Amino acid sequence: MPGSLGRRTLLARSSAAGFFMVAGQWAYLTPREAQARQFDPQILTPDQTEALSTVGEVLVPGARSAGFAAYIDLQLQAGKRSLLIGKYLGVDTHTQTAFYRAAADNLILALEQDTAPEDVAESMAADTLTDWAGPPASYVFFVLRADALDVTYGTPEGFEQLGIPYMAHIMPEQPW
């Protein structure tokens, strides 16, 4: 009840789980830790996570080390409980896995053809990637950039990086 809740002294609680497969064993990690320890993706392929990380890093520098691909793979495992921003943007939870797999496959193809990830990102935004299939590249660009912002800056650590006090009432147990 309200009267028993003191200022920012509430216990951290979160039902979000962060179990990643690392070297054949499950470990409770942040996406950043999972990325650093070379997690084994469960929904996406290693090639797909690498392509997402490469382009995510262009969109939001720091996204790769913040665990961009690990975050997406973890949330896709959550199915209808996914917290990816796509649910606000027309990517329903039941279609998210197909959306991200298709996005990653498009990126793999584009990265094979263009040497610079920056060029791939620019072409995505302009919808000029000729072999792109599925939802428009510019739309995927917007979704991935929002995901990358989430994992990079939507955390107490990210706020600190921008010089903003986080001021949580209840601090998330997970970084988000």
Add this chain to the structure above:
Amino acid sequence: MTGQPDVVIVGAGAAGLMLAARLAEGGQSVTVLEAGPERHLGDLISSQIWARKLKWSEPAVSESGDHKIGHAFNAGSGTGGSAIHHYGVWLRMHEGDFSVNSAHGKGLDWPFAYSDLASHYDRVQAEVGLSGDSGLERWRPEGAPYPMPPLPLFAQARVLAKGFEKTGRHTAPLPLAINSEPYRGRASCQYDGWCDAGCPIGALGNPLVTWLPRALAAGVRLEHNARATRVLRHADNSSRIESVEYLQDGQLKTIRGDRIIIAAFAVQSVRILLSSATDGHLAPGNHSDQLGRYLMTHPAATVFGLFEEETHPHQGVSAGQLLCHDEYDNKNAPGGFGSSQWMIGHAIKPHDLLGYGTSRPDITGAELEPWLKRAARHLGNMTLVCEDIALPDNRITLSERVDADGIPCAHTHHDLDPGAAARWSQRMAEGQEILRAAGATAVWQGPRIGMHIMGGAVMGNDPAQSVTDAFGRAHDTDNLYIAGPALFPSSGAVNPTFTLTAMASRQADYLLGKSCPPTPLDPTPSALNPSHFKRGTHDSIGELFHY
């Protein structure tokens, strides 16, 4: 509790829990079915990403049209419903919002006037606790002063207010269901801007701290993870709804009630009723093919600016700090149609759908972090809300898709009225001018979005053109009521929670026998026996209603 309750309510949101509390306090036995999980204040984690748990996810709602309603963002689930994540902007609709059709020939009229709702606005604001300055709201309809003073203004609001002043406009503190001082045992706000994630200290008047404690104290039984699938008519008297069918723990169950109230937010309320059609009967409330029609969502968008001054936009509340209703009552002003308002000076985060980082997808790479750091200290932002016009073809229907449990999903279609679209464009251009007048060195705007969801089961005096009467009773039943924003015949340009709560207050009084239904246009149950609505018994609605 044993036996059949007097009232079964579907939906534990703002309307459902208010009705549950009031009816139980009035001596009725009440059971509430809530589709989502049980939520407590301690669950409300301060995180925009975590906050997405509070939003609706399944069964998914598909959308079409040129101005989609944004169901996944606007709708919630679990104890408190959508109101658990609402920002607490509690504004009264203006007198003119209740007579849009008769005054302007557009949309629909309400079956009652502002004056019929005014006492409920007053009563509810005292119970919930609103902060504001009614004297400075030069546009405010008549009503009791707010019980608390306004929230303090922070640097961002002071900077933005200069733009309104320089362009000849007026501002007033935004009236909020957020405590500026301790109120009825609840704490005052800490201005941390985490409202979208739910307020765990109880300063924001979401149903967890307003109606739920009262409902539970009065003996209301609350069932969670109980997803209503349909309502069932009485076998011997088809004008009565006998029970609600729902899915819980993998089992299909039914619960009987003397009165059934569907308060499952606009889209899900309609989905439940549409799913209740049988081979022998139309869906309850759909006697004149009105159920699902007149779906509305406010066309809205945010204008952003960067300033030389420090604005500290992390301070305050998500809703904003100031309000402008200039020109609200001039719906026919040149340039478009409809009312509009500005909510000014939102506390804002760098990410998420409404975040400033998300608002500039063109900034990437090495430029991004320096820009974010600057915005974190120098950003100003304000949101335009425009009126939507009730159109019959903007509609909720059943999708061909079913969810994993076999429950039919809903589909929504919404196109924006050209006049409303023109008004939105006009006001957005004005918004950019206001920020430049305030001293912004860079100005940009976000996309047009659908904010709030209303309509779909509109109330009215004419059964041929509405789903319910003026108290929310489905015209073609004796005991089925609808509550919440689904009833709205017009949207105004204000946030709907205050109005839907005041309406629920009015419904509660009626159900407890504290007031009488209006006559003569409100048909009696005997005149609208649903047995008349069996499929195939009439060629047209004109046979039933001679209007």
